[in-house]
Amino acid sequence: MIKKPKVVIIAGGLATRMSPITDNIPKCLIDVNGAPLIQHQIEFFRERGYKEFVFCVAHLANKVKEYFGDGSQFGVSIEYSLEPNELLGSAGAVKLIENIIDSTFIVFYGDNLTNLNFDKFLKFHKEKNSQFTIFLKKRSEKNHSSSLITMNDENKIISFIEKPSVEEFDKHKHEIQYINNGIYLIEPELIREIPENIKYDFGKDAIPTLLQKDHKIYGYLSDDFYVELGRVEKYETFLARFKCRKNVLERAKAIFLDRDGVINEGIKNLSKPEQFRLIPRVAEAIRKFNDGGYLVIVVTNQPIIAKGFCTGEDIEKIHHKMKKSLAEKGAHVDAIYLCPHHPEKGFEGEIAHIKINCECRKPKPGLILNAVKDYNLDLFKSWMIGDSFSDVQAGKEAGVMTILLTSGDGSGSKQEKELQNVSPNYKFKSLIEAAEFIMLKR
Ligand SMILES: [Mg+2]
Numbered sequence: 449m450i451k452k453p454k455v456v457i458i459a460g461g462l463a464t465r466m467s468p469i470t471d472n473i474p475k476c477l478i479d480v481n482g483a484p485l486i487q488h489q490i491e492f493f494r495e496r497g498y499k500e501f502v503f504c505v506a507h508l509a510n511k512v513k514e515y516f517g518d519g520s521q522f523g524v525s526i527e528y529s530l531e532p533n534e535l536l537g538s539a540g541a542v543k544l545i546e547n548i549i550d551s552t553f554i555v556f557y558g559d560n561l562t563n564l565n566f567d568k569f570l571k572f573h574k575e576k577n578s579q580f581t582i583f584l585k586k587r588s589e590k591n592h593s594s595s596l597i598t599m600n601d602e603n604k605i606i607s608f609i610e611k612p613s614v615e616e617f618d619k620h621k622h623e624i625q626y627i628n629n630g631i632y633l634i635e636p637e638l639i640r641e642i643p644e645n646i647k648y649d650f651g652k653d654a655i656p657t658l659l660q661k662d663h664k665i666y667g668y669l670s671d672d673f674y675v676e677l678g679r680v681e682k683y684e685t686f687l688a689r690f691k692c693r694k695n696v697l698e699r700a701k702a703i704f705l706d707r708d709g710v711i712n713e714g715i716k717n718l719s720k721p722e723q724f725r726l727i728p729r730v731a732e733a734i735r736k737f738n739d740g741g742y743l744v745i746v747v748t749n750q751p752i753i754a755k756g757f758c759t760g761e762d763i764e765k766i767h768h769k770m771k772k773s774l775a776e777k778g779a780h781v782d783a784i785y786l787c788p789h790h791p792e793k794g795f796e797g798e799i800a801h802i803k804i805n806c807e808c809r810k811p812k813p814g815l816i817l818n819a820v821k822d823y824n825l826d827l828f829k830s831w832m833i834g835d836s837f838s839d840v841q842a843g844k845e846a847g848v849m850t851i852l853l854t855s856g857d858g859s860g861s862k863q864e865k866e867l868q869n870v871s872p873n874y875k876f877k878s879l880i881e882a883a884e885f886i887m888l889k890r
Contacts, residue, residue: 450570451551452498453633457486458538459558460506460531465679466559474508476558477515478683480696484515485677486558490522492697496566499524502548503558504541506531536647539654542634543642555632555650562674563697563824564631569668573633576603578666580638580658583631585669586624595651597626597667605665610651626667629674638663673697673824689783689823699826703737703886704816704843705781706834707748710853710879711770714835719758721769731777733883740887743782743823747815747832747842751790756797760788783823785815810834811841811867816848833882837867849873851882 463470469478476486490501501524505512509530519526529545536544542555552573554566564583573581582605584597596612598620599605608628609616628651641658642648659665677683690696708714711734713725737744752758767784774780789806790798808814820827832843835853843850852872876882 450574452500453552453554453570454500454502454549455493455498455554455556456502456504456542456545456549457556457558458504458541459486459512460504460509460535460541461558462507462535463559463678466683469680469683472508473511474505474558475678477511478677480561480677480687481690481692481694485561487522488696489556489561490516490519490524492563493566494522494524498554498566501526502529502545503527504529504531504545506535506541534647536645537649537653539642539650540646540648543639543644543648546636546639549636549639551636553634553636555634557630557676559678560630560674560676561697562629562631562672563699564670564672564674569631569633569670572668573666576666577664578633579635579663580655580665581633582655582665582667583629583670583674584626584667585629585674587627595628596620597628598623599626599667603666603668605659605667608651608655608659608665610649610656626669630676631674671821673699673821696824699824699829700743701741701829702743702745702782702819702823702825702831704745704747704819704830704832704848705734705879706810706832706836706839707746707770709835709855710833711746717752717757718766719752719762721765724766724769724773726770726773727879729878729880731774731779733879734774734779734781735777736883736887738779740890742830743825744780745819745823746781746784747786747810747819748784749787749810749838751788751809753788754790754799754802755795756799757795783819785819787815811838811845811863811870813842813846816842816846820846831886833879837864837870840872841867841870843872844870851876851885853878853882 459474459476461475463475466475477484480488501519503512503526505528513528516526531541569583596609596616597605598607642654648654675686677686705711711730713727715723734744750763753760787806787808789802789804789809791805793803827847830848831851832839832848833851834840835855840850840852850872851874854875855877
């Protein structure tokens with residue numbers, strides 16, 4: 449068995465982007481549902497056998513020490529490394545602990561939360577004989593404030609640019625681009641490469657230099673949940689999404705619901721709140737899901753936005769009415785994901801830039817998969833319920849169980865006819881029947 453690495457937690461930053469929340473506490477101690485952020489992560493590690501931690505602390509270091517002590521209260525052991533007043537950067541902080549690191553170690557930032565499978569990450573690192581492995585993800589859009597990474601077919605990193613310029617993006621535009629999640633597995637001999645007593649960052653300095661020197665650096669791709677809470681808005685969004693969840697790193701189960709024909713009576717081009725009518729007993733069904741511990745997430749195609757028949761604000765008003773009507777009956781939806789796109793051009797007043805072939809329009813699974821990332825969801829315990837074959841297809845592609853409501857007209861479109869062979873896991877006449885079934889099946 450491979451020895452579980454030490455986890456080095458970088459927690460010395462001044463956290464200026466988190467002010468005023470972090471004026472008196474370091475970022476790793478900000479509250480997440482009743483416990484400090486990093487405690488959630490430490491417990492996650494501990495349950496998987498990772499029990500040795502080194503905290504690299506500086507700003508408000510005493511608060512971290514006071515809270516965690518030697519770690520014994522939390523079932524782990526914690527050592528501390530205090531950075532001098534002059535902050536040394538992430539790699540500079542690791543240089544200070546050179547004498548207590550003698551085998552492969554993990555570097556983890558104190559404002560991150562992830563349920564990354566570290567055993568698989570480590571296995572990959574060892575199999576590649578890597579000296580430095582980066583947990584990364586595919587770039588979804590051109591984000592100029594982050595990193596730009598490219599790899600070869602063996603996942604060996606070829607280029608790594610921190611905060612790339614427009615020209616640098618352009619140079620790599622034909623390659624698949626990745627971004628750095630800032631979680632690393634590193635071999636101890638590489639610490640020797642970090643210069644002493646100067647500010648030195650992994651992203652800006654260490655990784656580009658190690659690449660130049662031809663060290664073996666690999667990229668590890670995974671869809672596991674990952675979030676960085678380094679900004680006030682991100683932190684607040686996270687808290688809103690994860691409210692009521694004691695264990696934020698445990699995947700939650702969800703019911704994905706199509707909207708038209710499932711929640712409300714299907715009306716062609718529904719664009720005004722007064723046209724919105726809940727189907728009988730839908731609130732009762734959604735309440736069952738709420739009470740049963742499922743998140744309820746609406747996933748809806750609204751091509752009428754791209755077609756120019758109504759605006760995003762009109763849809764907002766409709767959703768306001770939906771939430772209000774449900775609330776009156778004690779039910780709620782946790783989130784709404786909508787696709788405003790439409791692929792075919794030629795509508796008077798259409799919005800050109802969203803007349804595209806997107807990744808989110810059902811039957812594609814994009815809306816579901818985005819929700820899975822944002823809410824840390826368990827696909828195997830989740831369901832998609834819709835009244836058309838494109839709903840079923842989206843659910844199947846995402847990897848959730850599917851239910852077709854036969855009450856729907858399935859819209860009779862060309863696409864629906866093409867998808868007639870897609871078979872759902874179950875069929876029911878109405879949402880309440882589906883809800884009763886799922887509650888029995890649990
Ligand atoms: Mg529908």
